[in-house]
Amino acid sequence: MTTTLQILPRVLQSSADRGWNALSAALVHIPRGLSNVRGVDVHTLAMHVGPPVNADCFCDGTRLRRIQKPGDLAFVPAGFDSSWEDDAECQILRLGLHPSLLEQAAEELRGDPSKIDAIPRLQLHDARIEAIGFAIKADLEADTPSDSLFIDHLASALAIRLIETATDRRPDSKGYKEPRLSPRQLKLLNEFIEENLDQPLRLADLATLAGISVTWLKTLFRNSTGTPVHQYVIRRRVEYARALIATTKTPAREVALAAGFANQSHMSTTMRRVLGVIPGDIRRPD
Template identity: 70%
Template sequence: MRRLQKPGDIDFVPAGVDGSWEDDADCQILRLSFRPSLLEQVAEELGRDAAKIELIPQLQLRDARIEAIGWAIKADLEADRPSNPLYIDLLANALAVRLIEIASDGRLQTEGSSAPGMSTRQLRVLIEFIEANLDQRLHLADLATVAGVSVTRLKTLFRNSTGTPVHQYVIRRRTEYARALIATTTMPASEVALAAGFAHQSHMASTMLRILGQTPGEIARPSR
């Protein structure tokens, strides 16, 4: 086929399907791929049999959700600082869920669609784990294991319990912890950044400005 490509056009090519194309002019394409095992894992968490999900190649697919995921990943790739692994895990998970929805003609009810919040014990154990590991690279799968639920269910249960997506919660707690260290200790800002789980000092500063509306220098005690 011959076509005019427009921003937002999506080509979906399932694993194992051969394909080739030739561009008439310079263009920029964002190519996303993930392991089939991720799709199988998400399908299982949604109560679906991955072997019965028929993924059909589609060219120039228009889908607002996949496009939004693509733009988010593009922005992350172009960012000056490393991404939060939790954020990338969530994007990959969301992409897998959306592909399963498309294969099911949008008729998909996840196990978390009417789920209550986490139990008091689950939430306490999970929050204690997050607090004890703020300086580590936390992954969604690790948090799901601590809570004793699937990754897909964790996202729904945590949001229902706290009103906040889990990756945003972790970022805010890192920011608040860093603010406390800056205000109450004489630790250099570079050490504070590492202790709070930020990639580097500028990463911490930009996150503080975005979330708190303050820079580390403004937070520091006047006497310092």
């Protein structure tokens, strides 16, 4: 009789110290062998990111033997036990999403959260989820983390796409009319963002200011401005930094902090991406 040894994964990188609220992420190395995974209180999405391996997967009475390749996905809802046996060591990106995130996304899609039942998907192929996963992986591996608003945006997009691919029904949007922020709400948010560019800006704080949920903030802000919250904040930080450089003799490192960037390098990289210039290209006052 052959005995299969239970193996333990090793976390290579984690979001635990990055202040992420909407989701958790870990880049995990898994040795060859069997992994029995007990159900947890969050939905788990695993994306294969290493060399291909042969895998034997089991969850909720369903067994699947497959070759796992980079970008292949598996979704295990909260509370479900699962097992995975690989014929070689592998690497996965493991994401954890609280069920409330999918419920909020269901509301955003005008659905009834009570009717959105997550189901296990042991072999999920979706280019959009894959792109979100690799964006999260890139942020985990970056020396300078992205603004938390960007991660919240990715989490929201991920939750919406999971509703469309890993639940037993889709919300009905027939007859829906696009809502927007009121002029007063938009004014309050704009003023708050401008006054706090040098501070971490969190969706929860902005939603409280506007008197709405985080989910509705993201939807209404995008509908009202044509831009997601995180992109709007990044552009305002870049434009504020450019104005400081062009009108004052403040050292670049102090400009970066005043505009809410982690450091001077972070400001330069973001400015190049958004404006196509770096701080050194901007003429200083005489």
